[in-house]
Amino acid sequence: MSLSLLKSVTAAAVMRNLQGPILEIAGLRKDYGDIEAVRGLDLTLHFGEIFGLLGPNGAGKTSTINMITGLVKPTSGSISLKGIDCIAHVKRIQGDIGVVPDESNLYDELSGFDNLVFCASLYGMRKAVREQRATELLETFSLSDTGKRPFKAYSKGMKRKLTIAAAIMHQPPVLFLDEPTTGIDVESARQIRLLIKSLNRKGTTIMLTTHYLEEAQRLCGRIAFIARGRIVKTGTVDELLGGLRSDHLLHLTVGGQADQLAAMLHQHHPSLRCTEKGTHVVEISSDSPVELHPITAFLSGHGFPVYEARRVEPTLEDVFIAVTGINAGELESREKGGRKR
Amino acid sequence: MNQWIAFWNILKKDMRNYYLKPPNISWGIIFPVAWTLMFFLRSREPLDIRALLPGIMSMSVLFGTTSMLAVTITFERRGRSFERLLLAPVSINLLMAAKTSGAVIFGTFNAGVPLILSLLWTDLTGVQWTVLIPAAVLIAVTSTFLGLFIAVSVSEVFEAQTFSNFFRFPMLFLCGLFIPIADLPWFLRPLSYVIPLTYGADMLKEAVNGNGVLPVQLSLGMLVLFASALFILSIRNVKRSWIG
Incomplete structure (x- = not known):
């Protein structure tokens, strides 16, 4: 085989790999007693995409993320990440994922820098490497000046940014973000959106849940609407809007x-x-x-x-209303109500 | 190797964040002193520090470890930082071993405080250190796993404290420290033998004063058995309750 042919075959294989599925979910269910939180969910995430999971509070977004990441065991169904069964071998896949939960979950007493270094140690990173990476990320996230301050003294926006930094310390190929900009100021939210885009440009596959439809429209290549534990519609933003554009x-x-x-x-x-x-x-x-x-x-x-x-x-909000029958105002108030509980 | 980096850092973080905080160090010192003073005040005869030592050591370890682990884990679960540990590629067994190691070290330190203080007042010649040290460590291990068992069963910090007392006080009165097991009502005696503290306290009595009732090998074996059973049970509960 000539060198140029070999190069083109390799490039094609790389492209196929990049466009292929990284995460495949089939028939995923989660019951909490009599409550069916997730009811037969099917989903595929492709390499290098930003995928949005949109739905009201209680729709099953967080339960889905918790099942993928190993925090909750599914009642039935299958999840595979890079071809590995996530349910049977959860500890094998956890090194390949980063998780940013809906509320910051770092240690209040530790400084920003120490939080990052500690989180990296959980992934077996050596001291010198994790300290260097923590310094780099504090700079990337504009937190260098506050790196020595305890986490509890951070503002909400800073806490959110540090939580994202902690999730990517080990450079995971897949990142799950649960409501990344909820409850923070406009400028911090804008910075976080830019960071999400930048991470994606560097090759990180991202799955995010949000109830800000405009944010999903701006960030996500593909979106799935979830309601009452089921995916009701999936597609690119154009595909989703296409149905309403004739209006x-x-x-x-x-x-x-x-x-x-x-x-x-x-x-x-x-x-x-x-x-x-x-x-x-x-x-x-x-x-x-x-x-x-x-x-x-x-x-x-x-x-x-x-x-x-x-x-x-038409906007995603119109599509959302059309497919779920829930309006955006109701969605937001459900989210706020849910958070108070 | 990678897993051990995580183990060491969890242990180091817990020691720095919880166990080496001034209030906890002072607890470790004040608790045995307070118990000794209590016995001193109620005693009509000259106080035999050496006779008191096994009891004070047992109580210091039991109260220190069960509280600390149950409270710290419940606290981390409430703040959701515990989720971060569950999300790491570290086996649950190793993770829980790291979390409990801090409490075991803290418990062993608690046992050491009355021992060091008693050196100021009494002569400890003749103490069987080869029995005393394993006894103190194993009381700390079993009490820690009891704390872990409690932590899995509660969701609030105050519940952890209340639930701990539910186990601790009956254990103190049934383990033979204050009332010899032979003097207990017949229907309570079997309960004494299903309490790990009974075996730990008996080993300490044997080590300090040579007046243990049970063979040391039996007590040692029972403590190892209790430690293993409590750890397995707690891990099973962790998997069922926290990754349900």
Whole structure:
């Protein structure tokens, strides 16, 4: 075989390997007594992708991650990471994964630096190597100045960043992030999103759960919606949005209560789907182009001026509502409610 | 080798974070002194430190280790930092061995404090050190595993303390330290022999004063048996309760 052919064959094999599955889940179930937390979940993660698992609180996101990472034993089903059975050989795969839980789980008394060094020691890294890696990561995460401060003195955003750093100390090829930006300030969240992207560019396969649909849209190549323990839809952002792109979507800013006006409009124009989008914003969607004049005339005729009409593109939120029947506001309040428990 | 790096660092972190904290060191010193003073105050005759030593040593180890391990593990589980250990590629057996080693060392130190203090007041000539040291270590091991057993059964720190006392006080009165087993009501006597402290305390009595009732080999064997059984039982419970 010529050298150039060998090179191209090798490159093709590498590409196939990169695009192939790294994590395969089939028929995964978890019951807690009478409660079915996860009900027959099937999922595949490909090498080098950022995969989003989206769903409301109690949908089964954290249970799924806990089963993959070995914190919880599945009731039935199979999970394999890089071809290794994660259920039978959990300790063999744990060296290849990093986990960032929904709440920071480092040691309050230890400094940021010591936390990182300790976490790396759990993966058998030698002292000099782990100290060097901790220094590098503190710098990458802009935490060098606070490296000697105890973890309990960190702000929420800093805690989150250090928890991510701790999860990647051993340079795992797969990283699981459970709600990485929940409850932190805007700037820290932005920094974390940039870090996630940067890690992915360096080859880390990432699976993240979030209830921020916009965040998932920005970060993830593929997304799965999970509701009541089952995956209800999976696809790339384009594939998911594709189904709704044929819709004609308008937002009208009106001088009246949007919920009442939406009902009035739908009654008068039954072909239009009208919903409240804000206190004074009515969303109108239709399979065919929407003629504006009759709508504005109707509303103005009833004493409700129309201030603005804007064509909008469908978002993941619209897809989420369409497939789960749960609206984003409800999703967020469920998440907050869940966290208080 | 990699696993041992993890083992050593877990042990080192626990020693630094929990056992070598000033309140715990002072507990290790104050507890045996307080017990000795209590016996001194209630005694109408001159106090025989040497006679008291096995009891004080046993109690110091029992109270120190059961509390510390149950509390620290429950505390780490509440703060979810224990999850980080469960997520590491370290076998559960080695992980729990690392977590318990700190408490065993702390317990052995607790046993050493009354011993060192008693050297100030009494002559310890004739003490069988080859019996005393294994006895102190094995009491620490069994008490630690008892603490682990408690830690698996509770979810709150205060529960760990309450549940510990549920075991500790009956053990103290049944192990023959205060009331000879032969003087216990007949229906309580069998219970004495299913308590590891009975064998540990008897070994200490034999080592310090030569008045143990049971053969040393039997006590040693029973303590090893209790330690193994409690460890296996705790690991099984850890796998069932924490990785359920």
